[in-house]
Amino acid sequence: MVKKGVIAGVWLRSSPTHRYGLSVDDQKNEIEKMAYRDGVKIVKYWTDSDSGEIHPDKNRYFLTMKENIRKDPGFIKILYVYDKARFGLVDSAGEIRINEFFAKNNIELKYLNERLIPVGAICRRSTDMQEASLDVQMDSILEYATKDNCEVRKWWLFGEEKGQSGVSIERCQDWKNMLDELKNSMYSIERILVDDVSRIGRTSPNRKIYIQELFKEYKAPIYYINAPFKDDGSLEDGVMQFVRHGEAFQSSKEKSKNVKTRSLVYARKGFWLAGNIYAYKRLVLDEHGNPFVTNGKNLILEKKQSKQVKTQRIKLIPGNSEEIKVVRRVYAMYNDDDIGFYTIAARLNAEEIPAARGGTWTPTVVRSLLTNEIYVGTSHYNRQTTDIWSGITTKVPKEEQVKVENAHEGIISKELFFAVQEKIKKNSNRFKTGHHPNTLKDTPKFPLIGTIFCLDCQRRYASAWAVRKSNRRGKYVQAYYKDTSRRTFGKKVCPNSISLRKDDIDALVMNRIKERLMSGVIIQKVKNELKKKLDSLVSSKKTDGSKIKIEAELNEIESKIENLLNVIARKGMSNQVIDKIQTELDQLISKKKIVEKNLGNIESSDTVCVDINKLTEKIMDNYKKVIDKLENGQFSSQRRIVRELIHSIAVSPTKKVIYIAYYDLPEDIVTDMHLDGSAIPEPLYNRVGPINIKEEFYMGCIQIDEHMYEDVKPLTCFKL
Template identity: 25%
Template structure:
């Protein structure tokens, strides 16, 4: 048997991308640059880095420039939004890059987890990353140990910076300084000093949304009409989603106030923000900027939002979906069981006809609710009979309505609200003082919350009275303008002045938004 002969071929270590099998004459070297702000000083740094690495790579005869990858104005705490960084990694995985050079670990990543993840991913492809400042090559034996230590320090630096930013924001909030991203905030822009100022043409859109909502239109209906008129959203999109309109109706900034710290950052690495539900303090700044919507109108919108989302009717208190397809939808009620009336088809001798029927009767039958089915023409006639009777009352009706206004003015809650505002101001100063001293302020925070709830209740009451006052004035003007005229049924008119209609076995009761009721 022949003697087995083994020849040892020594390894020749070569830095480079293992994704390519053939030997490369030169290392394809890429550089990664990043600046974290958009300031002029950093922009100069950004340009300088690009120039530096272009010359640096080209000056080495064994290297070949594989590209300069540069992200400008993007945070380094995570890599999700760093497009150039991600493109560079992708090219490494495709075998187009053999080595990466970057200024420092903090430029590459300030997150230990991300940093090590990508270093190891590149290491599998035999691709080193060289950090100039720390003089670390990740393919060296001591590279990963040093890297872990340095990346941890970079992460601590980022955490410290994040904490400083939070403290700065807290201080500004305590001073009542409002920071709003106005780029997607319809109705406002900022002046040279950073103050919110009204954009008149956009303010008209906001006023239209509030007006149409309080006149009975649904969120979907308002959006559909805005789209039809070619009006774009604050983001410049043609589609108006119901959620977008609802946010406008809920935004206190349209009355000149600002609730600060609605959300907060839970993790400085991921930058994840969540709704603030008592986790950190909030600050409510009144009269921080010029209002577009009167406070009374805003509070009426809040009441209407609450009403529409809580339509419970019938014996079983079933929740009903608000509909504004017809003016009398969800405001026509059954005098027997209290449920709403719905517009449906009724087949009479082979001929389809629109009628209104109690929803309980539709769903559970006449054994539960025996109230009648009303032909649409009869319902419309009843409503217009009530409106025309109101107009026929003329000056006498106007006098009754004016007496109602005087009664409402006597019930004003303005003095009580003023007292609570004074007390709130004192308590909030006390809270800031305790917080700055690091003392417990839990019980004081509870007192402030209770006072705010009381004030909100009074504001809603005051807005309700002001709204009622306004509706009476509108009705007075309507009577003066249309005195003694006979009007035909009109959905827009019904939305504007009718509060609700109740159907009984042998009559209707029509209630106007001014509070007046007429039996037909």
């Protein structure tokens, strides 16, 4: 019973994770009504309406309240709180700490609602055109939560910025993040509210039921608030669930089929169905095929923008004049000037001309532009199809493809386009583009790929090769490692970059590896490590488990035989029963003999002596033979040895020096290496982007091998 005239304080906090939920004003009104009925005077409000912090120990407003109470513990006797959820995500231990704090300061905690069920909510919008879809779902969930005494602690909104397909929802990163959060119990949620079965995807019924069971495993079962079933485990309820999930799945398949059919109809009429194309603009047409006018101008769609009315259509028209000049220039450079993909990309990057998507030009982007039929006015659809449920992509037969010539105005002549295609086809026999040489037959292999980089530009070296002809040598392959910045950006990024002849640098590194592996110190370390492993292998009692199991089986058989003999000794049984028992007894005796034989084999194998020293010498002989043949060995063996023994090969173009960093031996995990107390960074072949390793790393921690390049022949490597 609260005494009248007591002074109280109030803790107010809005819903922690979303703008929807119980507001601060609603809490305040309810608390003031209770305080009035109790005859209590409220003198202090602590309000958190904007922090979004869900942990009380990190909430600055909550910490301020605790500090005020510590300084003047007697100025309030009661603290009104709407419910326990207002303190945030608190486990049982945290709740005890909060109660102890207020009890220590002689303050009574008074809750209007003792407990609201903490829940999460999933909402999904399929397309951008369903603008009100999320709001409708959220209002429906909030209405249900209010009636069922729930508080929505977390909203997962899929398709908030851009529509999210129900078929692919499980592949999106937000869905995976949600599962991780539920698995780790980040929000202490007891159930998940969903408006309808289709909102968590339109996959097969079996898949949907699996998702439901997965959520149950995470202790957050799904509640469909507008579904005619309750997931109570009954047969009728299970059948109803399967039917409703099947209806959503079938509806999605039918819609997908209808959309594809209509799209191909519009494609045959010359309308554009895809996104942005470099050097083109997307003009919106009305249902009569006329330009759609808004604010006195034709409506042109910007990047990532889509039409808002289903009856509207899109037509491609020539776009930015500067981009059109770039396209025509690329075709002219390749066809007339006989310049390749890499050089074209390097020149465009050197002039700081932005690529199609605002990035840098690469050989792949250049090749894609040169082979795109769009630039001669031809639209080509339905060349391949991807099953959205299995993710498998298959080619569509030519007779089912849709190819429309003169669908829009071309910016390249057909004669020039086809001449470029013939040239690309001809050059493809000479330059192997689009394939890594290590995956092709009868091509040079590059065992050092992923380990070489330039110290000046911090870029990785890549493979480069071509088939050449000369009067003296005839047909031959020229192969080398080349700085990727030089190959893609030209001399602008790394003007002093040096290329390495493949044969020279491979032979040099393999010889260094061979010398290292055959050195007396390494041989002894490998030998000692091998002995340790053989000792542990021989001394380990690997047969103990099998022996115990067989002995137990033998004891069980003997016990059964003894029981059967006791049964046969009894009188009064018919001959038929005795014959049946005798047959079973014979089978057990035969089985016993087999088990005893197996047990004898195991016991004899345990007594076999292994000469570890002799076995070690034999293995070391094979080790030396493999090392001797390293230079001419299989590519897979060379590649494996390089990755296990060499951390990196750094090229300093300005000093014309190479640094080779080795791992210490022998170890199983190379990323755990330490030299001179300094940790070696992660292997380069696992890196993406710049390497970010400085020359001091090699000078201070790693043994250095230096090699000089002749100025006259920068591709040939010479040892000092």
